[in-house]
Structure formats: structure tokens, C-alpha cells
Amino acid sequence: MRCWIALHISTTTEVAPSALPVLDAAVLQQAAASLALGLTPRVALVDEAVLMDVTGSLRLFGGLARLMQLLAQRLAAFLDENGLRAEIRRAQGATSLIALGRLRQQGEGGAVKKRVAELPMHTLTAARPHLGVLERIGCRTWDDLLRLPRDGVARRFGAELLQALDRARGSAPDDYEWLLLPEYFEEKLELNALVTHAPALMAGVERLLVQLHAWLLGCQSGLSALKITWHLDKRRDVPPTGELEVRTAQPAQDLRHVARLIAEHLAQQKLPAPVHSLALQSLATEPLADAAAATGSLLMEARKQGDSAVELVERLSARLGDARVRAWRPCADHRPELMQRWVPAREVMSSISAQLNPARPGRKRVKATSKNADSPPLETRTEALYPAWLLPEPIKLATAGNNPVYQGPLRRLAGPQRLEAAEWLLAGSEAARDAGLSPKPRALRDYFIYRTQQGGLLWVYSERLGATPEGARQRAWYLHGFFA
Amino acid sequence: MLSPTPAARALPDLANAHVWRAGELGGASVQTIATGYAALDAVLPGGGWPRGALIELLQPQAGVHEWGLAAPALAALQAQARELTVLVGAPWLPFGPALGARSLDMRRLLSIEAKPGDAPSQLWATREALQCADVHSVLAWLPDARSAHLRRLQIAAHAHHKLLFVFRPLRAQQESSPAPLRLRLEGVADEAGSLRVDVFKRRGPPLAEPLLLDTRPARLAAMLAASRERARRQREEAGVPAPLLLPSLVSLPLTSPQSPIHALLDRIAHLDHH
Numbered sequence: 001m002r003c004w005i006a007l008h009i010s011t012t013t014e015v016a017p018s019a020l021p022v023l024d025a026a027v028l029q030q031a032a033a034s035l036a037l038g039l040t041p042r043v044a045l046v047d048e049a050v051l052m053d054v055t056g057s058l059r060l061f062g063g064l065a066r067l068m069q070l071l072a073q074r075l076a077a078f079l080d081e082n083g084l085r086a087e088i089r090r091a092q093g094a095t096s097l098i099a100l101g102r103l104r105q106q107g108e109g110g111a112v113k114k115r116v117a118e119l120p121m122h123t124l125t126a127a128r129p130h131l132g133v134l135e136r137i138g139c140r141t142w143d144d145l146l147r148l149p150r151d152g153v154a155r156r157f158g159a160e161l162l163q164a165l166d167r168a169r170g171s172a173p174d175d176y177e178w179l180l181l182p183e184y185f186e187e188k189l190e191l192n193a194l195v196t197h198a199p200a201l202m203a204g205v206e207r208l209l210v211q212l213h214a215w216l217l218g219c220q221s222g223l224s225a226l227k228i229t230w231h232l233d234k235r236r237d238v239p240p241t242g243e244l245e246v247r248t249a250q251p252a253q254d255l256r257h258v259a260r261l262i263a264e265h266l267a268q269q270k271l272p273a274p275v276h277s278l279a280l281q282s283l284a285t286e287p288l289a290d291a292a293a294a295t296g297s298l299l300m301e302a303r304k305q306g307d308s309a310v311e312l313v314e315r316l317s318a319r320l321g322d323a324r325v326r327a328w329r330p331c332a333d334h335r336p337e338l339m340q341r342w343v344p345a346r347e348v349m350s351s352i353s354a355q356l357n358p359a360r361p362g363r364k365r366v367k368a369t370s371k372n373a374d375s376p377p378l379e380t381r382t383e384a385l386y387p388a389w390l391l392p393e394p395i396k397l398a399t400a401g402n403n404p405v406y407q408g409p410l411r412r413l414a415g416p417q418r419l420e421a422a423e424w425l426l427a428g429s430e431a432a433r434d435a436g437l438s439p440k441p442r443a444l445r446d447y448f449i450y451r452t453q454q455g456g457l458l459w460v461y462s463e464r465l466g467a468t469p470e471g472a473r474q475r476a477w478y479l480h481g482f483f484a
Numbered sequence: 485m486l487s488p489t490p491a492a493r494a495l496p497d498l499a500n501a502h503v504w505r506a507g508e509l510g511g512a513s514v515q516t517i518a519t520g521y522a523a524l525d526a527v528l529p530g531g532g533w534p535r536g537a538l539i540e541l542l543q544p545q546a547g548v549h550e551w552g553l554a555a556p557a558l559a560a561l562q563a564q565a566r567e568l569t570v571l572v573g574a575p576w577l578p579f580g581p582a583l584g585a586r587s588l589d590m591r592r593l594l595s596i597e598a599k600p601g602d603a604p605s606q607l608w609a610t611r612e613a614l615q616c617a618d619v620h621s622v623l624a625w626l627p628d629a630r631s632a633h634l635r636r637l638q639i640a641a642h643a644h645h646k647l648l649f650v651f652r653p654l655r656a657q658q659e660s661s662p663a664p665l666r667l668r669l670e671g672v673a674d675e676a677g678s679l680r681v682d683v684f685k686r687r688g689p690p691l692a693e694p695l696l697l698d699t700r701p702a703r704l705a706a707m708l709a710a711s712r713e714r715a716r717r718q719r720e721e722a723g724v725p726a727p728l729l730l731p732s733l734v735s736l737p738l739t740s741p742q743s744p745i746h747a748l749l750d751r752i753a754h755l756d757h758h
Contacts, residue, residue, distance in 0.1 A: 309568055309618035316596055316609055324597045328580050328590040340580040345594055355591050356566050356618055384703035386582035388551040389575070411673075414711040449708070455671025455678065456548040457700075481579060483700065484551045 002174065003064060005071070006099035007032055007050040008089045008107065027211060028086060033179050034218030035074055039067060044096075044176035047125060049103055051096045051176065064092065078217065081254060082210045096176070097124065097168035101142075116168075117143035126164035130157050142168065185215045185282040194233065194274035198266045201230060201278060205262055208280040209255050216285070222251025223258065225283035236273035244269065249310050249349045251286040257311045264318035309356055313345045322346050335421055336390060336480065385417075387459040387481030394478035397460065404460055404477035408453040415448030419461075449483070457483035510687030517647065520556020521697050528665070529687045533557050536645040538638040540663035540685075544654050546625055547575035549669045549679050552699025554649055555586040558621055561647060562589050567620040570613040571595045573606045575625060585701060603628040607637070614640040614648065621647035635662040657684070672696065 009032045010025060025048070033050045036043045039061065042053035054067055061067040068090065079086055089106055093099035098116050101123035119142050121127050121134050127145070133156075139145045145153065146165065154162050166172035189204050205228060216223055225247040232238055246261050307315070316325045326342040333339055345352065397404040404410055421444075445461040452458060459481035504510040509529050516532030518525055525531045533539060543549055558569055569592060571578065580590040596613070598605035603626070610624045614637065622641075626633070634650065641648040650663070657668060666685035671678060677696035684691070698705060 307616050307618075309616060312612060312616040312619070313594070315612060320596065320598060320605060320609065324599075326595045326597075328578070328593055328595075330580060330590070336579070340577075340590075342577060342595060352568075352591070352594075355589075356568065381585050381703070383581040383585040384701035385707060386579055386585070388555075388579055388582045388586070389547050390577050390579035392577055413708050451673060452671075453673070454544060454548070455673045456545070457678075482547050482576065483704070484548055 002053065002055045002094060002170075003058060004093050004096045004099040004174075005052045005054055005068070006091045006093070006096070006103040007036065007052065007071075008048060008103055009050075009075070009086050011084075011086055027207075028084075031078070031211060031214035032075065032088075034181060034214040035078055036071070037179065037181060037218040038074065038220060039071060041178065042176075043179045045179060046096070046100065046176065049100055051100065053096070053174075068092070074217070078214065081256065082213060084210070095168055095170050095174050097164065097174075100125075101168070117141060117146070121145065124161075124164055124168065126161045127157075130161065133157075181215060181218050185212050186279065187211050188277060188279045190277045191275065194276055196271060196274045198269035198271050199263065201228075201266055201275060202259075202263050204278045205266075205280065206259060208278065209259055212280060212282065213253075213255050215282075216253050216255075219285065219287075221285040221287045222253045223255070223282060223285050224248055224251045226258070227281045227283050228262065229279040229281070230271075230275045231277045231279075232271070232273040232275055238272040242269070242271070242275075245283065247284075248314060249346070249353075250308075251288065253288060257307070257314075261314055261318050264315060267319075308353075310349055310353055313349060313352070317344070317346045327352060335419065336386065337392075337394075340390075387457070388484040389482040391480055394461070394480045397477040397479050399475075399477055402475060404450065404462075404479075406450075406452060406458060406460075406479060410450035410452060410458065410460070413449045413451050413457070416446035417448075419445045419447060447480070459483065504687060507689055509689075515645075517557050517560055519553070520560070521699075523695050524681060524697060527683055527686075527691055527695065533647060534665060535647050536642045537648070537665060538634060538641055538663040539647075539649050540634070540656075540661055540666040541649055541651050541669055542654050542657055542667065543651065543669040546627070546651060546653070548671060549699065550623065550649075550651060551578075551583060551586060552679060553669065553681075553697075554623060555583065555588055557647065559587040561620050562592060565620055567592070567618050568616075569593050569621045569623070570616075570619050572610045572613065572622065572624040573597060573626065574623070582701075585703075601628075603633075607633050610637055610648075611640050614644050614646050619646065621649075623649045623651070625651045627653055631660050631662065638662045638664075661685075668694075670694075 009028050011028065029045060029048070029050060033043050033045055036050055036052045040052050040054045040057045042056070044051045054064070058064060058067065061070055071090070072088070075088055078084075089103060091099050091102035091106055093102055093116070098119070101116075101119040104123040105119060121139055121141060121144075122131055124142065127134060134140075134145070139148070142165070145161075146169075150162060163172060167174050187208050189208055191204050195201055195204075212223070212226070225245065227243055227245050229241050229243040231241050234240060244262070244265055246258065246265060248258060248261070252258055313325055322344040325345045327345040327348050329341045329343050329348065331338055331341055397406055399405060400409065403412075445463060447459060447461045450458045450460050458479055460477055460479055462475045462477050509527075514530040514534045515536070516528070516530040516534050518532045519528065528534075541550075541553070561567075562569065569588075571593065574595055574597070578590075578593070578595065583593075584590055594613075596609045598609060606624070606626055607629065610622060610626070613619050613622045624637075629637075629650070629652065637648065637650065640646075654668065657666075663685070664687060665683070668682040668684055670680045670682075672680050677698040679697045679699045680694045681697055682691060682694040700708075
């Protein structure tokens with residue numbers, strides 16, 4: 001006994017808010033079919049419906065009722081996430097044509113007949129050309145037609161009707177050309193009107209993203225890179241296309257974050273000519289280990305309030321630029337300006353998320369306590385003597401006599417603290433320069449702590465120009481940091 | 485109806501837990517995080533920095549007093565949850581080793597800068613950070629923010645329950661602000677403390693007089709005290725007359741060998757030797 005589900009999805013007739021994207025029926029049907037592929041590999045698009053053979057999947061999903069529920073859940077979640085409204089009808093039967101017949105009958109609003117034989121004639125696609133004749137000879141249900149002699153029916157109506165009847169009864173193989181999803185997503189969209197303003201492309205992109213979302217759900221994978229290409233009006237003397245690549249650190253199936261990223265990038269684009277069509281292409285996808293858990297779990301949704309850190313960094317970087325969203329990295333050096341690097345956060349995203357979600361918290365905790373036991377207490381470490389703010393470039397201070405001046409005269413509180421990076425320390429720098437690291441300049445400095453009249457503490461150093469007396473006389477003073 | 489009978493007055497404020505009398509310090513229902521300074525905790529409603537509210541700090545110059553005041557609370561938050569601290573529009577680059585010594589985990593710090601003078605982007609970035617689930621605190625330097633902008637930040641901080649410090653110049657004190665807590669910070673050249681804090685807006689009566697806090701790390705304070713002491717001894721040996729010393733210096737408990745600074749110095753010397 002086989003088990004088929006027929007599915008029909010259509011936009012609702014009720015007035016939808018204008019903000020929601022409106023999709024045509026074919027796109028919706030394709031989307032529903034992609035989603036259905038998440039439940040069974042045997043999915044076919046027949047006329048206006050999606051037919052699924054779920055015989056092989058029943059045990060995996062825990063029975064027909066559970067599977068139907070899951071299908072409804074996924075469809076509802078998909079529509080909800082994309083801000084769509086649609087009406088879904090589904091019917092079930094032992095063969096594909098029975099399921100389809102029931103679905104059609106359901107759509108007419110009639111009470112669903114329990115018996116297959118009582119299904120009306122017009123619910124069979126193969127009978128549609130002959131409906132007038134069949135009506136006049138009194139064949140109103142499938143049963144009526146089955147009672148007629150086979151050879152007469154074949155002569156009068158052709159072999160297709162009989163074949164269809166055999167399929168409906170299950171005496172002929174019920175086979176279709178099964179739907180296969182393309183390996184890469186690529187879809188084009190002709191815009192309704194010429195678009196001259198890049199952010200206005202977003203409406204078109206959103207419609208393409210709905211299709212991409214359905215494709216991702218069908219492939220049970222997440223998107224990590226995509227490309228948008230727009231075709232410009234050929235009459236202008238400009239390159240015919242423009243394109244935009246968007247990448248995300250974590251493969252995403254819910255495309256709301258991707259849509260926001262695209263919107264940020266589009267806001268910075270200038271269109272040299274009006275755009276008449278758009279194309280969207282997936283560049284890289286990754287299979288999600290547990291796609292069902294990633295999309296269907298209610299607990300996950302409840303826990304998450306707001307975006308993740310990865311999404312935050314990507315969105316900020318998209319608008320402000322990579323170099324303006326930075327994370328801290330330590331460096332092994334004893335010159336203050338080389339002790340740390342502020343690197344673009346997008347490049348070190350994986351280590352930031354590892355910081356936030358430690359893989360093995362148990363082991364980590366043990367390690368941290370043992371480390372604390374070894375090292376001296378924080379407040380007595382030498383690092384406590386460094387300023388909390390460091391100037392990226394030391395500021396050369398004006399001098400009054402032999403003393404530095406910053407917003408008024410300064411008062412020396414402590415110092416000198418001597419810092420030298422001379423010959424033997426510079427020996428290793430050749431290799432570092434080859435490796436593309438920062439070259440190490442010579443540093444011979446005496447650091448002092450000065451207090452301003454406003455009460456702030458400054459970290460000021462003087463270059464030791466040389467041991468000669470005239471070198472000492474014309475000392476140069478630099479401001480290198482603030483104690484805050 | 486209010487009744488003046490003693491029995492009614494003796495009843496605990498169970499029913500009126502949400503009533504705040506103007507003469508008392510409010511904020512019993514506010515969730516707070518300790519500032520790390522007992523004197524400051526005592527004057528703040530709820531006994532610490534409120535979470536889910538805009539804390540406005542006014543100072544004459546950006547980049548002078550931030551970390552001393554905010555670092556203990558940030559470190560406590562970082563110890564509670566593995567979440568990020570976000571800086572928006574910091575005046576300079578934070579120096580990792582120094583903040584590490586204030587027990588901040590620098591790896592969980594993000595620094596966001598907008599183009600100089602690009603106030604809308606700074607506000608946007610601050611709000612985005614407040615809306616992020618993996619962020620527990622935001623420090624924003626917004627010299628050009630207006631009252632309406634701050635209101636949006638206050639709403640975002642409240643909705644997402646984040647610790648939000650906004651640093652602004654002193655001139656903003658005359659402007660109206662939606663922040664429930666506003667402080668003015670001033671550096672002082674006094675050895676008893678380095679920071680004068682005036683809580684000029686809070687849920688409660690006005691503060692009688694500004695607080696004096698010592699926000700410097702203990703080792704730095706000890707080193708400054710030690711070099712002061714050395715300078716004083718040198719002057720004494722050179723026969724410089726005593727009146728040159730500041731009166732505040734004389735009143736310090738430094739001269740007694742039992743003072744905590746001496747103990748700390750001894751401890752540091754001990755550690756350095758081993």
C-alpha cells in the first residue's frame with residue numbers, strides 16, 4: 001500500500017498589506033515542492049499541485065499524521081519567515097491520482113467523498129477533454145467509467161484515459177519525472193519597472209530570496225555566499241552588468257540576516273544606469289548537520305532574543321567598513337605600541353564566537369583556576385602601571401624650558417621608566433619583516449607619568465637622543481597614553 | 485485612602501512596593517550591578533549601576549576617567565556570562581595589558597568607530613549593539629547626541645536589559661536628558677582620590693556633596709605614593725623647607741609604616757624578587 005500526498009498552495013484572496021511581496025503561483029508551487037523535498041525524494045509537479053510519494057518516509061517521520069503535521073508546520077514557518085500569506089490545501093490517497101482527485105474536490109468546497117469510486121469525473125486530468133461526452137452518456141463518477149467495457153472506452157476516448165484510470169486504481173505503475181533541485185541556485189527576475197536607485201532593488205531581491213530560501217530548505221543546507229547581478233540599460237554607455245557578493249561567517253538558512261546585509265551593501269551602491277533585471281546566484285552552501293533542528297525547534301527560537309554576535313559584526317562591518325569594527329589581539333613584544341593589535345573583527349570571527357560559546361566548558365574552567373593560582377594577583381602585576389588608553393601615534397608635545405606642556409603646565413609624578421629595544425632585540429626582526437609583520441623600529445625611551453592641571457594622568461616619554469650632553473638638552477617629549 | 489493610624493504606618497510596604505517616595509532613594513525593583521566602589525554604591529538607587537537603563541556620564545574631556553569607573557562592573561559582568569562588551573566611538577585605542585590588569589577579558593571586547601563626526605552611524609551602531617543577544621554592556625561616546633537620540637537608546641537598553649554607559653561633554657549638563665542616572669566626573673589633583681563624582685540626577689534626593697573616589701589600580705597608586713615619598717625625602721635631605729609640600733600630602737597616612745600602601749609595596753617587592 002502506497003501513500004501519496006497532494007499539496008496545493010495559492011495566494012489568499014483577502015487583501016494583503018502592500019508591504020508583503022506578492023509571488024505568482026508558479027513560484028509558490030516551486031517553493032512548496034522544494035520544501036516537500038525535505039520529507040521525501042519522490043516529489044513531482046503535476047498541473048497545479050505538488051504530488052509527494054511519502055511511502056518510504058512514513059516510518060522515519062513517525063506515521064502519516066505526524067508527517068502531515070510536520071509538512072504543515074514547515075510550510076507555515078516558511079511563509080511566516082518570508083512575510084507571505086497563502087492558503088494551503090492538502091489531500092492524501094493510495095495513488096497519486098486519488099490524492100489529486102480529492103484535492104481538486106476539496107478545492108471546490110464539496111464534501112470529500114470517502115469512496116474513491118464516487119470521485120467526480122472532472123477531477124481526473126485525462127478525462128477533461130471528453131467531459132461533455134462523458135456527461136451526456138451518464139458517466140459522472142470514476143465508478144461509472146470503470147463499469148463501461150474497456151475496449152469500447154479505448155476506441156471512443158483513446159488510450160490515455162484508460163491508462164490514467166489504471167494508474168488511479170493502482171494496476172499500472174505510478175511514476176513521474178521526479179523533481180530534482182539544481183546543484184546551484186540561479187534565478188533571474190525581470191523588474192516591473194526600471195530602477196534607478198540601488199536600495200530600490202531590494203524589493204526584487206526579496207522576491208528572489210524567498211525562492212532561495214525554499215531551495216535551501218529543500219537541500220537541507222545553509223547559505224554562506226551569494227552573488228547578485230543586475231543588468232543595466234544597454235542604451236547607456238556603461239558596463240552592461242553590476243554585481244555584489246555577500247558572504248556570511250555562519251551558513252544561514254533563515255535569510256533575514258542575509259537580506260539585511262544585502263540592504264546595507266545596496267545602500268552604498270551607485271547605479272550608473274537604470275536596471276531592468278536582477279539575477280541571484282548561490283556561490284557557496286554548506287549542508288547543515290541537523291537541518292530540522294536548525295529550523296523547526298521551538299526551544300531555539302524562544303531562547304534567542306536578538307541577533308548573535310556574528311550577525312552584529314557582519315552588519316556593522318557592512319555599513320561602516322571592515323576596518324572600523326575591530327577586535328583585540330595580543331602580541332608578544334615589550335614595546336607598548338606593539339603589545340596589541342586591533343584587527344578587523346570579521347577576520348577573527350571564529351575565535352570570537354569560540355570565546356562566547358566554549359566547546360568544553362568543564363575543561364576550560366579547570367585550566368583557568370590553575371592558571372590563576374600560578375600568576376600573581378591582578379592588582380600587583382606590572383601591567384597595572386600601563387595607561388588604559390594608548391594613542392595610535394604618539395603626539396609630540398610642546399615644551400616649556402625642558403619640560404613638556406599639554407593643556408597647561410604638567411607636574412611630574414613618577415619616572416623615568418626606561419624602555420629599550422636595541423640591537424639584540426632587533427635581531428629577530430628580519431624574519432618578522434619577511435613574514436609580513438610590523439618592522440621593529442629602534443626604541444630608546446624614558447617613560448614618565450605627568451599630571452595635568454585638570455587632574456588627568458598622562459603617559460609621556462622622551463626619546464633618548466644620545467648620551468651626549470647636547471642630546472640631553474634638546475629632549476623631544478611625546479604623549480603616548482592616558483591613565484583613565 | 486491613607487489613614488494616619490500607627491497600625492497603617494507600621495504595615496510593611498508590600499502593597500506599595502512600586503511606590504517610590506521622593507525623599508528616599510528609589511530603585512528597589514531595579515536590577516543593578518555593583519560599581520566596585522562602596523561609596524558610590526551607597527548613593528546609587530538600587531546600590532549599583534542599573535541594568536536596562538541609560539547611564540549618562542559627563543566629563544570635561546573624553547578619554548580621561550572612563551575605565552576606572554566602569555571597569556569593575558564590566559569585569560563582574562564578564563565573569564557572570566560569556567558575552568561581549570562593545571565600545572562605540574572610543575576616543576583612543578584601549579590598551580589591552582592595562583585593562584587586563586583591571587581583570588577585563590580583552591578578547592570579549594569589540595571596538596566600533598564611525599567616521600569622525602558621523603553621529604547617525606554612531607547612534608545606529610549603539611542601537612544595533614544593544615539589540616544583540618551576545619552583548620551585555622555597551623560603552624558609547626556620543627558628544628553630538630540629542631535628547632531624542634538618547635531616548636531611543638534608553639528604550640533599547642531597557643527593552644534588551646543591557647548595561648549602557650554614554651559619555652558626553654560637560655556642556656550637556658544643561659540639556660534635558662531621558663537618562664534616569666546622570667553623573668558628572670571631574671579629575672582632582674588630590675592624593676585622597678583621583679575622581680570627583682557628582683550624581684546630579686537620580687531617583688532620589690539630590691546628593692549632598694560630590695564623592696571622591698580613588699579609581700586608580702592599586703599598584704599604580706602605590707607607585708605614585710612611593711615616588712611622592714621619595715621626592716619628599718630628597719627635599720628633606722636637601723634642606724628644602726617643609727611648607728613646599730601640599731597640605732593634602734602631609735595629611736596622608738603614608739608616613740606610618742602600618743599604612744595599607746606600605747603593605748602593598750612590600751608585597752610587590754616580595755613578588756618581584758621571586
